[in-house]
Amino acid sequence: MDVSTISVDEWEEEVPDGGVSVFHRPETLRVVDRHVDGDLRLFVGHKGDRLVGMLPVYRREHPVGSVAVSPPPGLGIPHQGPMLLPASPKQRKRERLNRTFTEAVVDGLDDDAPFSLLRVVCLPEHADPRPFRWHGFDVATQFTYRLDLDGVTTDEVRSGFSRSLRREIDDAAEKPITVQTEGVNGARCVYEDCVERYAEQGREYSLPWRFVRDLVVELRDRAQVYVARGPDDEYLGGIVALYGDDTAYFWQGGVRHTYDGATTNSLLHWEILQDLVDHDTVEQYDLFGANTARLCEYKSKFGGRLVPYYRVESSGPGMALAKSAYSLAGRLGSVTNGGSQGRASSESD
Secondary structure, three states, rough: EEEEEEEEHHHHHHOOOOOOOOOOHHHHHHHHHOOOEEEEEEEEEEEOOOOEEEEEEEEEEEEOOOEEEEEEOOOOOOOOOOOOOOOOOOOOHHHHHHHHHHHHHHHHHHHOOOOOEEEEEEEOOOOOOOHHOOOOEEEEEEEEEEEEOOOOHHHHHHHHHOOOHHHHHHHHHHHEEEEEEEEEHHHHHHHHHHHHHHHHHHOOOOOOOHHHHHHHHHHHHHHHEEEEEEEOOOOEEEEEEEOOOOEEEEEOOOOOOOEEOOOOOHHHHHHHEEEEEEOOOEEEEEEOOOOOHHHHHHHHHHEEEEEEEEEEEEEEEEEEEEHHHHHHOOOHHHHHOOOOOOOOOOOOO
């Protein structure tokens, strides 16, 4: 296998026509690169002329060593990591591709200058993190909820909801509440709603507005802003959903609001899901994490599948030193301009 690094423009030419995460889209990579203090390295693997592996990595040098991350924290990106495109369905060949590509990328990063820390949060589709473990990294399992939408009707989706969720949707639908898609102005309302909610909880919402704005603009139709408004056009909540080729993500928003005793948040999700059922390519809706007990109580009401994904981190003294140097108490905030790790949703983990 030939593994090399390429430019974003070359990445755009290489990226497959389907099956690509929104967080691997060239539009996303360009926006992230503008907002991260570090070097973007785009690794691709080829067998002959065939593309078989892709991995975006952001690298930053520090006095104690370098940090390589995928995705960069602080920007509300749940997953990046490797994306493999095996030509063969045979398990043995898929495992060989995974192992060879992972080893080549790790060696390529280390060839430039030995790194103190590597942190990768893989896509749920990347189900085999063993090559990272064999390379000496720690692997932890995390979870998200995904709701299957391929080949189903809205009635079938709704039948999987809990009784209380259906009641919330019906109660809100009976009120003079409208849900519509809005652009950047709507995204700003959602963002400020999240900032206010965090402030009420004594926390800082560290996701930068300029990043949210730029991502919504660059992704165009792949970023949909759903806003609920009352009869006087007052803001009653909103959600920013991001669309990959086959997976849509609940990304930002979801702050709980009520109007005349009815909550609007479930109605927002329901409007999104109805649109996704009619979408040409999207097959599932990712509820952005399932790692916090109090949030899972709500998210589980949608009847989605509990899906694992993997977080890979350097082990040993290097990791301990990096945590001390970058204040990594479960986050990697100093790596980005955004400061501390920010969560993109008031309901996400």
